[in-house]
Amino acid sequence: MTLRLDVLLAILGMALATYLCRAGGYALFRALRPPRFIEVTLQHLPGPIFIAYVAPALAMQGAKGFLAAALVVAAQAVTGNLAAAIAVGVAAIWGLGMVM
Secondary structure, three states: OOOOHHHHHHHHHHHHHHHHHHHHHHHHHHHOOOOHHHHHHHHHOHHHHHHHHHHHHHHHHOHHHHHHHHHHHHHHHHHOOHHHHHHHHHHHHHHHHHHO
């Protein structure tokens, strides 16, 4: 395996672009105070972003995906333990995959 300069430059360029996007946001919000509605919107953004990632994966699994997600939410609500909720989700997908 050899190191190609074009691949290395592409990786470094993407790393720099990622860093500048993140650092730019921090620098912008440090220099300027955003309006209140933007602050409120940003506080509520993690939930919709999480759903945007999870919903297509659940839809691909069909009914068993949504049932397993409901079991994960129930396990988290009952135990308050993230590891237990993850274990329930993995077991539910495995078990429902055997049945459905």
